[in-house]
Amino acid sequence: MFDAFIEGLILVLQWKAFSLMLVGMALGFCVGLLPGIGGAATLALMIPFIFKMSPAEAFAFLLGMHSVAATTGDITSVLFGVPGEAISAATVVDGYPMAKKGEAGRALGAALMSSLLGALIGAVALALAVPIVRPLVLTFGSPELFMLSLIGISCITSLSGTTTRGQIKGFAMGLFGLLISTIGQERQSGSLRFDLGMMYLWDGLDFVPVLVGIFAIPEIIDLAVRGTSIAGDRPPENLSSGVMEGVKDTFRHFWLVFRCSIIGVFVGIMPGAGGGVAQWMAYAHAVQSATDSKERGGFGKGDIRGVLGPGAANNSKEGGELIPTVAFGVPGSGAMAILLSGFLIMGIMPGPEMLTKHLSLTFSMVWTLAIANVITVILSLAILDQLAKLTYVRGGLIIPFILLLVFVGSYTANGQIADLIVTLIFGVLSYFMVLFGWPRPPFVLGFVLGKVIETYLFISMTRYGFSWLTHPIVLALMILMVVVIAYPYIQQRRQRAREPAHA
Amino acid sequence: MRKGNFFFCIFLIAIAAYATFAATGWSFKTKLFPLAVSIPLLTLLVIQLLLMIGGKEQTGESAVMDIDFSIEVPPEVARRRVFGIFGWIVGFIVLVYLLGFPLTVPLFIFLYLKLQSNIGWLTTVAITVVTWGCFYLLFQSLVHIQFEAGAIQSWLGM
Numbered sequence: 001m002f003d004a005f006i007e008g009l010i011l012v013l014q015w016k017a018f019s020l021m022l023v024g025m026a027l028g029f030c031v032g033l034l035p036g037i038g039g040a041a042t043l044a045l046m047i048p049f050i051f052k053m054s055p056a057e058a059f060a061f062l063l064g065m066h067s068v069a070a071t072t073g074d075i076t077s078v079l080f081g082v083p084g085e086a087i088s089a090a091t092v093v094d095g096y097p098m099a100k101k102g103e104a105g106r107a108l109g110a111a112l113m114s115s116l117l118g119a120l121i122g123a124v125a126l127a128l129a130v131p132i133v134r135p136l137v138l139t140f141g142s143p144e145l146f147m148l149s150l151i152g153i154s155c156i157t158s159l160s161g162t163t164t165r166g167q168i169k170g171f172a173m174g175l176f177g178l179l180i181s182t183i184g185q186e187r188q189s190g191s192l193r194f195d196l197g198m199m200y201l202w203d204g205l206d207f208v209p210v211l212v213g214i215f216a217i218p219e220i221i222d223l224a225v226r227g228t229s230i231a232g233d234r235p236p237e238n239l240s241s242g243v244m245e246g247v248k249d250t251f252r253h254f255w256l257v258f259r260c261s262i263i264g265v266f267v268g269i270m271p272g273a274g275g276g277v278a279q280w281m282a283y284a285h286a287v288q289s290a291t292d293s294k295e296r297g298g299f300g301k302g303d304i305r306g307v308l309g310p311g312a313a314n315n316s317k318e319g320g321e322l323i324p325t326v327a328f329g330v331p332g333s334g335a336m337a338i339l340l341s342g343f344l345i346m347g348i349m350p351g352p353e354m355l356t357k358h359l360s361l362t363f364s365m366v367w368t369l370a371i372a373n374v375i376t377v378i379l380s381l382a383i384l385d386q387l388a389k390l391t392y393v394r395g396g397l398i399i400p401f402i403l404l405l406v407f408v409g410s411y412t413a414n415g416q417i418a419d420l421i422v423t424l425i426f427g428v429l430s431y432f433m434v435l436f437g438w439p440r441p442p443f444v445l446g447f448v449l450g451k452v453i454e455t456y457l458f459i460s461m462t463r464y465g466f467s468w469l470t471h472p473i474v475l476a477l478m479i480l481m482v483v484v485i486a487y488p489y490i491q492q493r494r495q496r497a498r499e500p501a502h503a
Numbered sequence: 504m505r506k507g508n509f510f511f512c513i514f515l516i517a518i519a520a521y522a523t524f525a526a527t528g529w530s531f532k533t534k535l536f537p538l539a540v541s542i543p544l545l546t547l548l549v550i551q552l553l554l555m556i557g558g559k560e561q562t563g564e565s566a567v568m569d570i571d572f573s574i575e576v577p578p579e580v581a582r583r584r585v586f587g588i589f590g591w592i593v594g595f596i597v598l599v600y601l602l603g604f605p606l607t608v609p610l611f612i613f614l615y616l617k618l619q620s621n622i623g624w625l626t627t628v629a630i631t632v633v634t635w636g637c638f639y640l641l642f643q644s645l646v647h648i649q650f651e652a653g654a655i656q657s658w659l660g661m
Contacts, residue, residue, distance in 0.1 A: 030641075097570055168551050175544035176515065179522055182537045191533040194525065217592070218570070224588035225581045226573045300569040396620030399588075400612050401634070403595060408642060411604065415649055420596045427592070436508040439569045454536040461535070 005127070008363025011056040012371060017364075020057050024065035025372050031065070032072030032088075043338045047345070055346040056364050062342055063318075063365055064372040066335055067119060070314045071376050074111040078104060078307070079390055080230070080402050081219030082409075083211055087314050089444060090279040092215045094299060094306025099230050101302050104388040109246025110304055111311040112377045112384070114257050117250060118312035119373035121261035122268070122319025127366045129269075129323050143468035145270060146456035147477035149449050152267075152277050153178075154484045155284035157442040166437075167488070173433070174442035180205065181450020188458055200418045207448065209410035209422040214444060216406045217427025218434045223395045223402075230391040230398070243384045249304045256289055256305055257312045264313030268320020278320075280445045282313030288487065292495045296488075319369055326354045326362055505555070512552050519545040591615060603653035605643070609635040 011017060027046070043066055050058035073088035078095035091111060098107035140148070157170040183194045184204030195201040223230060250257055260282035267278035286309030290296040299306050325336040327350070343350050354362045390398070410423040433440055460468045468474060522541040526534040576584070598607040612634045616627040642648045652661070 093569065168547055168554075172515070172544060172547040172551060175540050175547065176519075178540045179519070179537065179544060182540070186533045189530065189532050191529060193529070193533060193537060194522065218572075220592075221585055221588050222570070222572050225576055225584045227576070227584065301571065394620075397616070397622070397630075399620075400615040403592065404608060404612070404634070404638070407595060407599070408604070408638075408648075411599075411650075412648060415651065417596070417600050417651070420599060424592060424596060428589075432507075432511050434570060434572060436511050437569075438511070441569065457536060457539075458532070 004359040005363050007360035008365075009367045011360060011364040012060055012367045014056070017054075017057045017060040020053065021060035021064035021368060021372060022375075024061040024063075025068045025376060028065035028068030028372075029072050029376065032069035033076050043335055047338065047342060050342060050345060055348055055358075055361055058342055058346055059361070059365055060368050062339060063368045066339070067315065067318050067369050067372050068376045070318060071112065071115040071119070071373060072380070074115060074307075074311055074314070075108060075380070075387060076405075078107045078111055079387060080216075080398075080405070082216040082402060082406055087279055088310070089211050089215055090283040090310035090441070091307055091314075092219075093283065093441060094301075094303050096219060097300065097302035098304070098307065099388075099391045102391070103242060103302065104230075104391040105242025105385055106246040106249065106304070107307050108384045108388060109243035109381065110249045110307045111246070112380050113247045113250040114260075114308040114311035115315045116373050116377040117254075117257050118261040118264055118315035119318065120370055121258065121312075122265055122316035123366045123369040124319075125262075125265040125316070126319040126322050126326075126369070127363065129265075139473065140270060142456045142459035143464065143471055144473045144477065146453060146460055147474050147481065148270060149277070149453045149456065151477060151481045151484060152281050152284075153442065153445055153449060154481050155288075156280050156445050169438050170442050173439055174446040177443040177446020177448075178450045178453065179446075180210075180443075181447050182454065187451070187455060198418075200414075200416065204451070205422060205447075206413035206419070208413040209419045210426050210447060211444065212406050212410045213423035213426030214430040214440055216402065217423070218431045220399060220402055220406070221431055224399060227395060229394050242388065243381060246304070246307075247381070250308060253305055253308055256286060257308050260285055260309040260312040261316035264316035265320035267313070268317035269323050277445070277449060278313040278317040279310040280441060280448075282309040283441070285309060293488070293492055315373065319366075322365060322369075326350055326365070509552070509555055512548060512555060516545065516548045516552065519548055587619075591619065599653070601653050601655050603656060604650040605639070606653065608638045 012021065024046075043062060046062060046065065050061065053061065070087060073083065074091045074095065077083050077088045077091040078099055081092050081096035081099075083089040083092055095107045095111060098104065153174045157167070157174040181204070183201055185191070185202050186193055192202060263282045263285060264278045267281060283306060286303075286305040287296055287299050289305060290299065321336045322339075325340055340350065348354075348358060348361070407420050407423065410419045413419045430440060432438075433443070464471075519541050522537060523545055526537040526541060528534075529537075595607065595611050598611060602610070609631050613627060613631040616622040616630060617624075622630070643650070
């Protein structure tokens with residue numbers, strides 16, 4: 001085992017594999033920064049280039065690119081409020097308000113360092129978990145995965161308001177997101193739903209135009225209204241010390257970063273959930289770490305923990321996703337499905353052989369995840385203070401470029417003008433949501449999870465009727481969901497009980 | 504503000520009601536999930552609306568886990584700027600439809616910098632050229648995104 005571990009490292013450090021990993025990382029860096037061009041799409045574009053590579057070179061190239069895209073996606077989210085990747089949308093919620101407060105460097109430092117720790121924890125999880133994860137994956141069928149997805153939404157919606165009434169809006173937005181996800185062809189029967197007679201809607205709404213519209217447009221409007229730079233008229237922070245402050249924050253909240261990384265690994269292991277869910281579950285957990293409702297109210301306004309949680313989970317989930325992909329040939333996400341095709345091109349069959357015959361190759365993936373992220377974060381930290389200066393460029397100069405990024409990004413979804421209109425519609429919707437205090441995160445999570453939840457519900461009903469509701473794990477998860485929903489109320493009550501005692 | 508929130512809630516209720524009404528006519532498999540979502544959504548929204556009518560909705564309470572819009576700018580100026588930026592966004596989309604992305608990008612950047620941001624001629628031209636160059640290199644040469652031709656080019660048979 002130890003020999004294979006070292007052999008894996010040697011495979012990655014061979015000059016050709018290492019050079020290809022650097023090329024992949026450079027591509028991933030750019031892809032991560034540009035909104036809309038997803039890591040999965042780029043993986044697909046790069047698949048034809050691996051035919052002449054050895055397996056170790058091919059995976060160093062592909063994984064180097066994929067793991068870095070998740071890290072640098074946070075940079076665009078923090079600086080401009082535009083999610084660089086769909087999986088870095090949660091970073092916008094607190095990262096961009098920090099940039100507006102003149103703390104872009106700190107937010108970026110925290111995002112990158114938590115990403116690095118997350119990636120390392122994910123890589124360790126991959127190394128350790130492959131032999132023991134099989135029973136866990138096999139225990140979780142569609143009913144359990146359905147409940148798990150509901151817990152994901154409950155986490156975020158139950159934390160959407162400081163009062164009971166505020167939470168009604170949170171739950172309503174979560175359901176609204178789920179409803180929007182039902183637009184298009186129903187997967188099981190092929191029937192069309194809410195297509196309004198438009199062929200564009202047959203495939204449903206793509207994530208990118210919706211997410212970019214939801215998050216970027218209100219930020220652009222706010223920037224235009226203020227008429228200042230992103231950071232406003234505040235005196236420039238000492239940017240490099242801000243970056244170091246963010247790095248220190250990561251270690252100040254180390255256990256939060258660790259727990260969010262574990263959430264990322266766990267969600268990554270579960271097929272179908274993916275990074276879109278991991279980041280929000282981690283964000284919800286970060287919000288839960290607030291000791292009282294007043295502190296919770298600071299989330300969304302620039303709380304560093306709101307950057308650390310999603311940053312860590314985004315990258316740790318890469319290791320988690322690789323576990324079922326490598327061990328059983330069950331891809332946990334679209335990107336992993338593309339990677340799986342890479343395995344087949346290389347003539348490698350994922351499964352038990354990856355733990356015996358190809359163990360050193362499996363460990364080379366672990367090393368690639370770790371090394372690629374370490375190099376990226378070190379390089380990024382060196383240029384972060386320069387990047388953070390962008391938040392001090394006057395708004396009038398920067399708005400047309402952000403608009404360009406937003407619309408080119410959303411256009412890449414389907415290559416149609418309709419993508420731009422969808423972005424505009426959801427941008428307007430999002431503007432009113434922010435204006436009237438209807439939270440956007442539950443909507444986004446509902447939208448991202450909708451199709452997955454419906455599929456799990458359908459399979460559960462077809463396979464078990466209503467009897468799946470009595471499965472022991474389902475019951476345990478139901479209790480957990482009730483606890484998750486009740487937690488803010490319990491916390492509020494405890495606080496109220498404590499207050500008179502202190503008075 | 505309260506009035507706007509009230510109408511926004513009505514708008515959401517209309518969507519939920521439409522979804523519920525439209526789904527009832529579908530087969531069981533097709534309507535199961537939309538109805539499982541739209542009925543509780545409608546219920547929650549009606550409760551929210553009743554709270555607003557009863558004056559129990561807490562005004563001024565922003566959503567947790569979300570941004571707040573800046574309030575330093577006077578409302579009149581803010582409203583004018585909101586309409587202004589929406590105008591630019593809609594204009595961008597109309598330009599893309601008429602001219603296609605490759606022509607819209609330099610034109611939009613130039614017009615925005617010159618008309619909206621009042622930047623000097625030399626800087627505006629320089630930024631426009633650099634942006635167009637980056638756009639061409641990155642999205643057209645490197646990533647090979649196929650941008651649709653604009654409607655005007657299609658009408659002219661170009």
